[in-house]
Amino acid sequence: MDFERKAFYSPAEVGEIVGQHPSTILRHIHEGRLRAVKLSERTYRIPLGALVAWLQPEVVPSVRRVSASDAEIDAISAQMTAETEGREVVSA
Amino acid sequence: MSGDLTLQQLHQWRATLEAKFAVDGDLTVKTNPRRTGYHEFEILVPGYGLPLQAKIVHREFYSRSGDRWHLARYTYHLAEYARGGKFGYHWHPLAGAHRGRGSIFHIICDRAGAGARRHFCAHQMGILEAHEALMQRVASDHPIDCAGLYRLDR
Numbered sequence: 001m002d003f004e005r006k007a008f009y010s011p012a013e014v015g016e017i018v019g020q021h022p023s024t025i026l027r028h029i030h031e032g033r034l035r036a037v038k039l040s041e042r043t044y045r046i047p048l049g050a051l052v053a054w055l056q057p058e059v060v061p062s063v064r065r066v067s068a069s070d071a072e073i074d075a076i077s078a079q080m081t082a083e084t085e086g087r088e089v090v091s092a
Numbered sequence: 093m094s095g096d097l098t099l100q101q102l103h104q105w106r107a108t109l110e111a112k113f114a115v116d117g118d119l120t121v122k123t124n125p126r127r128t129g130y131h132e133f134e135i136l137v138p139g140y141g142l143p144l145q146a147k148i149v150h151r152e153f154y155s156r157s158g159d160r161w162h163l164a165r166y167t168y169h170l171a172e173y174a175r176g177g178k179f180g181y182h183w184h185p186l187a188g189a190h191r192g193r194g195s196i197f198h199i200i201c202d203r204a205g206a207g208a209r210r211h212f213c214a215h216q217m218g219i220l221e222a223h224e225a226l227m228q229r230v231a232s233d234h235p236i237d238c239a240g241l242y243r244l245d246r
Binding site for chain 1: 110114115116117118119120121122123124125126127130132137138139140141142145151153165167182184185186187200224227228230231232
């Protein structure tokens, strides 16, 4: 299914993509079939990956697996303990 | 996940987290077979070949006691690349004025363009709760700000 790719979609935008009313999309969200981030009582945003997973449930999202070395893990642990106000924290 | 876990439960929990995070962006999972208690989940949002908007990194250290594992430290951390700023829920010992107080639940918040990172009070956060809170920040129309947070007492 072709649609504009962007980071997040409103229920109305998802409804346009799949030809369903926004209230139907909200029902999918509330019933757990479509993953959405809840911003407020009535405002949801659907991540692109969640939309793709919903439209293509047979496709398993790919996951990259990396081995963390002992030195890397020790460094992360040391950084945590060394964290102080204003100093570089364990960075994302 | 808090509480004491068997090794099998720990692996099952990791698989559960993997499935949840994989739909939020490009997921990389880091582990070490010799360091069973450590895992890291890096989620590049939105992924799928689009420009990087934010990076979320969850790191947890589990400690072993007999044949059980319990959560000992964590950092659940967001860096916004599109709008700037960082925000994280952390639980680990701090240095400086907080040295010797043991592990402390705290928030770090760094507004885009602000000066030194600040530490704020926090309660314990589960990884899924923290992830959802960070994803809310990424998905919102507003950049990271530190309003309403209480500075960590010295």
